[in-house]
Amino acid sequence: MSDRNVPQGKPAPVIVVVGPTGAGKSDLAISLALEFDGEIVNCDSVQVYRHFYIGTAKVPLSERRGVPHHMLDIVEPGEPFTAGDYARVARRVLRQIRDRGKLSVVVGGTGFYLRALLEGLFSGPSQNQALRARLISREQARPGLLHRFIRRIDPASAKRIHQNDRNKLARAAEVYALSRRPMSELFQSGRDPLLDFHAIKIGLNPPRQALYDRLDRRAEAMVAAGLGEEVQRLLNAGIPQDAKPFESIGYAQTLKLLRGEICPAEALQSLQQDTRRYAKRQWTWFARERDVLWLPGFGNDEAIVNAAMKAVRTALSELEKIHR
Incomplete structure (x- = not known):
């Protein structure tokens, strides 16, 4: 992964939508992509895996409203895939989108992947x-x-x-x-920042209790949609229980349920509790992210969508003036 030979000319804008799980980042990203002729680039460390759907909350094809989505379903569950791998592939995707004259909208809650994409990773030793x-x-x-x-x-x-x-x-x-x-x-040394793009960062910060209530309902909906059946299907297909996506929230609890270690009520309670804890960790992580415009609501709220669109228009206009 290297940007040492940065293309000449002005940096291309890229919209980045961040925030805790369940805040409606994908809804907002799709609205922004439709408004600004964009394409979406996933930044979720579990959604990159094929075959895992219900527990990852991937946006179904029917709800993408015709907007192209990238960095979804690109890795088999047993394949190693690091933040460095993500950054390398996603940077290539960003440049392909730019070269088509489109605007990239990066969306996801994996802060470490986003940092790798925008700031680069350290030049540490190769995996052993x-x-x-x-x-x-x-x-x-x-x-x-x-x-x-x-x-x-x-x-x-x-x-x-x-x-x-x-x-x-x-x-x-x-x-x-x-x-x-x-x-x-x-x-702190040897990082490789993404120099040929300028990030316009929008953050979603809904009321905490409202988000927790939404997350609890989403967990119930995942179970009702057949999360247990999906996991059993994946196991029957030969995907090993130690595959990395099985460690993620929802799948870990379901594996314990299928092994008889916990009952359905305990699995749901654990899923809800761990999801709320994950949201809290995401808040903490993204609070350290620089230059984020935080909006106090969910990504499907009309007022929030309008505020985000206004902010992006303003940022694009300012960038155009700077590099005119």
Whole structure:
């Protein structure tokens, strides 16, 4: 992934829609794409996987209103796919959209993927699959081991990475083992920012309790839509239970349900609780994002859509004046 040879000329605008899960980011992104002749670029780390639909809340084809969507269903569940992989492919997509004379609308709630896309990633050591497997095996044998280790050698990364995210914890431990430098330190050097685009960032910040109520209803709707049947279908198709998308919210609870570890009521309660916690973490992450225009509502609220459109028009006009 490199932007060292930046194309000459003015940076192309790209709209970025951020916010917590369930805030209506996709609704707003589609409205903006229709208004500004745009195409949508997904920035969700689970929606990149094929075959996983109900639990990922992918926008169905019938609801995309004719707007092209990119970076959805591009990876098989068993394939490794990192934030660096995402950034490399998504940057290519952004340039293809720009070269067609269209405006990209990046939308999603995976803050680390967005950071990789816009700011680039550190030049850390390449993955060592054997070392990674050993680290994960030790974590499985002694849960919490990796997070305790990262807390000791890299407190900044320990704060950023959830204690149950064993893949990211293993990567942080792997980086330290191979480079003898904390990953957070490497983050500060060797980044490769996206210089040929200018991001116009719109954030959705609905009332917290209203969002939590919406998330609870969405969880119930996912179960009613057949989340359990989808997971059973995926297992029957030979997708292993340790495939990365099965670790995500909704699928993890459903696997436990199918294994008889929890009952349906417990699975739903856990799904709702973990989704609310995830939304809270997203709020915290995106609050640190620079230059975001925060709008106090959901992405399908008419007033919010109008405010976002006005903000984008203003930003596009200002960019045109600057680079005239």
